[in-house]
Amino acid sequence: MPAEQAKNYWLMKSEPNVFSIDDLAHCNKKTEPWSGVRNYQARNFMRDDMAVGDMILFYHSSCAEPGIVGLAKVAKKAYPDATQFNVESEYYDPKASLEKPRWFNVDVKYVKKTKTLPISELRKYKQLEKMALLRKGCRLSITPVSTKEWEFIQKLL
DNA sequence: GCCAACGTTGGC
């Protein structure tokens, strides 16, 4: 066994009217496949860089008070996203096949709900000014979080 | 391989 690997940290956006932190807390085993990501950069983060045990800031977007609302962790490493093969799904991708899947997802497990830390507050801290989330025009639904950013945010929660 | 047109994201 290798020595314990350095943990990575992530921020994952979800629209609460589609899938909220409470939904995650109440689903089976508090674990859910993070399916439906259809952006290559976000896919690559999941497929190539996420490991079991990585910690996640759960973020609510497109809502009254967008911000960090809880913590989660990676429960299963990436595997082909089942929704790409399902013609009934809004995430169906006709260009994907079982032999050549295009989209991957990890499983995400609920850790805890926190107070809401709004994006407007995050923008106030110099320590967070380099956060990918806060970069102008950043629309990525999955972004890396540095260890320092993670630790700073833990103190705010 | 370029790039205009188009669609989407997401804070405000």
Place this chain on the structure above:
DNA sequence: GCCAACGTTGGC
């Protein structure tokens, strides 16, 4: 609802 910023598509 607006719209800036970005990613994707497809004609050439």
